[in-house]
Amino acid sequence: MSILTFLIPVTLCMGAIGLAAFFWSLRHGQYEDLSGDAERILHDDDAPLVPAHTPRPPVATKETTK
Amino acid sequence: MMSNLTGAERTTAMTIAGFGALIGLAMAAAGHGDPMGVHGWIVLAFFGVLFFIVASALYSPEPVEDRALSYYDDPTKVGIILALIWAVVGMFMGVWVASQLAWPDLRFEGAWSGFGRLRPVHTSGVIFGFGGNALIATSYHIMQRTSRARMPGQISPWFVLLGFNLFCILAASGYVMGVTQSKEYAEAEWYADIWLVVVWVVYFILYMRTLSRRNEPHIYVANWYYLSFILVVAILHIVNNLAVPASWTGAKSYSLFSGVQDAMTQWWYGHNAVAFFLTTGFLGMLYYFLPKRAGRPIYSYRLSILSFWGIVFFYIWVGSHHLHYTALPHWVQTLGMTFSVMLLVPSWASAGNALMTLNGAWGKVRDDATLRFMMMAAVFYGLSTFEGSFMAIRPVNGLSHYTDWTVGHVHAGAMGWVALITFGSIYALTPVLWRRETMYSWKAVEWHFWLALSGTVIYVFSMWNSGIIQGLMWRTYTETGTLKFSFVDSLVAMHPYYIARAFGGLLFLTGACICLWNVVMTILHVPQKAPELDYPTSSEAMEPALPAAE
């Protein structure tokens, strides 16, 4: 089953990419305001914005979990 | 469409199309006398048409307003229409092959129309043509809305969408000519595969660039689901299609792997394709359009993120459950089986989360067929993942494998989950995208819902019955220890179920045709709804849950 010496590393690499993405999301404040995040997609009645190069810091909403 | 492109962009588009046409010409010349030559002509025609579409509008007026102030929806619109056209074609093929199993004469003596050639046209047509176009189109919509930013570039979204459709056309036309790698869901030959890699890399870059321009600090969970779909499908596609072309002038290649090695690679690919093509992308759709349509946030956002990471880490290990009782080492089978059972947890977390979101809004579900499509999709998602985890247990698989039970499971997932969530999303998206008041006919949406649901139920129940009967007949012994039934006996027992399945499929296909008609009529005849703000989706909040009668 020499194929496993290929497929298992490939799979582990995919897992590692996933893990890296997960840690990135933890470090970059992705989970600070979950209920606000879930709510905000429902409101699109604000004016479109020009692309910002650095995302603005999260704005806390009333439903903030913290 | 063209009025959104500047002169320079039109020239770039023409250059790309011209270059593509040249490649087509080269393929046609080199592959003369081989199916690859025919494909060369198809490529040439495809890019030639695009070249002339752009060229004919080369000097028409250029965009005046600042494009960054609005979303780029043209490719999304085309993607939705293409998805529906593929749905009708792919499902028609499904009904045809289903009827061939009941009445084999429907092959009409042609080599091209044999079951073995049309079946992959069905599977690729619905999975890639219908599902893939719907995924690309909705991802364009969702990534821009949730990032509150326009896609970067005007050309790359078109390149991805049209390039992907070229791949689908090459795949489907190849199967009819007998071109195949004999790998399920990866039948297309080497040059089409290489083309898909190019398209897919551009898609990934486009998505990442849109996210990096976002004006919203948080990346909404639907984007994670779509991103995993794009990234993992790229890796799977490349690994499973590693092959050596027999020659550079013909559509024939040999896989780099052989025997059980090849089988393992194929099912490592195959199940991850189910996971990341037929599941995660559509979960992204569910997590965006269901809350939007219901007008309430997802029940537990935390759970949706947890189940995302759960699915990502569990799914990649389960491929070997397709190879129970084979030459594959026992421990690898056990590994696949164990992870398959664990997978039920994040799967049901998503299904439950979707249903809990609707809890308290049942009135809306009752009145709004669009929301009902999404609800039934979540129910079938829960059902098919439960069934899958059960079928992955080795002794159960001993009964189900090789039988129609597998086909029943597939379609509970494919029709009940994938197609229903897609139709629901298309009905939610169409008025928003074209800025129409409502769908042209809400009665047609209602009809479509009941046709789709009854078609799925008839299909799945007849396959469960026929599969279990088949499995049991094959393992029934007489007192003297010989097999009681011959294979032909089991075939005769299947016949009524095959007729029922073809009928169920016909209902489902009728629904898809109604959907295409309704979307086209909406675009043509429903009055425009002027957006209150400059903002494309501002109208949506005011959209009635129940579409008003036309």
Ligand code: HEM
């Ligand atoms: C109009 C409805 C449909 C009909 C009548 C239909 C019919 C069929 C038939 C007859 C087969 C071959 C089964 C066999 O080899 O015994 C098949 C296979 C398949 N179909 Fe469909 N189908 C329909 C819709 C769909 C949809 C919407 C999808 C996906 C989104 C889908 C995905 C598949 C897949 C993945 C297979 C291969 C299953 C396997 O190898 O086990 N089908 N279909």
Ligand code: HEM
């Ligand atoms: C927890 C989730 C799931 C598990 C554990 C699972 C498990 C399984 C198992 C054990 C088989 C039969 C393999 C065999 O005997 O050859 C199978 C086949 C299949 N399943 Fe699932 N399934 C799951 C969810 C889904 C979903 C949501 C879909 C969506 C459409 C799907 C599509 C398919 C397809 C297309 C096949 C047929 C492959 C082939 O033989 O061509 N599965 N699955």
